[in-house]
Amino acid sequence: xxxxxxxxxxxxxxxxxxxxxxxxxxxxxxxxxxxxxxxxxxxxxxxxxxxxxxxxxxxxxxxxxxxxxxxxxxxxxxxxxxxxxxxxxxxxxxxxxxxxxxxxxxxxxxxxxx
Amino acid sequence: xxxxxxxxxxxxxxxxxxxxxxxxxxxxxxxxxxxxxxxxxxxxxxxxxxxxxxxxxxxxxxxxxxxxxxxxxxxxxxxxxxxxxxxxxxxxxxxxxxxxxxxxxxxxxxxxxxxx
Numbered sequence: 034x035x036x037x038x039x040x041x042x043x044x045x046x047x048x049x050x051x052x053x054x055x056x057x058x059x060x061x062x063x064x065x066x067x068x069x070x071x072x073x074x075x076x077x078x079x080x081x082x083x084x085x086x087x088x089x090x091x092x093x094x095x096x097x098x099x100x101x102x103x104x105x106x107x108x109x110x111x112x113x114x115x116x117x118x119x120x121x122x123x124x125x126x127x128x129x130x131x132x133x134x135x136x137x138x139x140x141x142x143x144x145x146x147x
Numbered sequence: 148x149x150x151x152x153x154x155x156x157x158x159x160x161x162x163x164x165x166x167x168x169x170x171x172x173x174x175x176x177x178x179x180x181x182x183x184x185x186x187x188x189x190x191x192x193x194x195x196x197x198x199x200x201x202x203x204x205x206x207x208x209x210x211x212x213x214x215x216x217x218x219x220x221x222x223x224x225x226x227x228x229x230x231x232x233x234x235x236x237x238x239x240x241x242x243x244x245x246x247x248x249x250x251x252x253x254x255x256x257x258x259x260x261x262x263x
Contacts, residue, residue, distance in 0.1 A: 075238055075254050075255060075256055126192070132180070133197055133242075135197055136192075136194065137194065138184075138192035
């Protein structure tokens with residue numbers, strides 16, 4: 034296992050279109066996180082799964098955003114009716130459960146909404 | 148409010164110089180974890196070090212060392228004998244008592260450029 038992988042790496046879409054991103058975590062990690070990062074900023078937490086259960090969603094995650102982790106392995110993040118403000122890097126991370134465990138991040142999916 | 152301040156926006160050094168990245172944080176928790184992550188141009192955040200708030204022993208790991216002072220809420224990170232590959236944005240990220248990554252507070256980062 035070579036780490037967290039995200040697909041696609043880059044996505045350009047027209048405003049109003051739907052997009053879906055995929056994240057494959059490190060196989061033995063039961064926690065999976067989605068973050069969003071804009072230029073010059075740190076990551077912002079979006080949502081978090083423990084196995085297949087989505088345990089927390091940030092207020093940043095509007096109704097247009099949905100995330101799933103159906104079998105407790107890979108996860109998808111869908112954005113419906115994209116807006117220009119959705120343009121950002123979307124980062125996925127995974128970790129083991131337990132206090133203070135570090136997260137391992139993927140290389141991200143850069144979304145550009147035109 | 149919980150927040151982290153990395154006062155140095157950009158640092159530029161020459162290879163082999165030592166460089167210290169400053170981090171000051173505010174948290175409501177009495178016990179918590181602190182992390183440093185590195186983000187090279189490729190975009191992938193890489194875990195560097197972790198410290199829990201109830202152990203103030205400072206450590207060295209290879210070229211990395213850190214100075215945690217709970218009394219001043221500071222968690223500074225030092226790279227000794229910097230190398231060009233150290234060029235990246237560095238984030239200090241304090242977390243809540245549970246140490247869960249969803250509770251990490253991310254600042255704006257410090258962009259480090261190591262020049263040959």
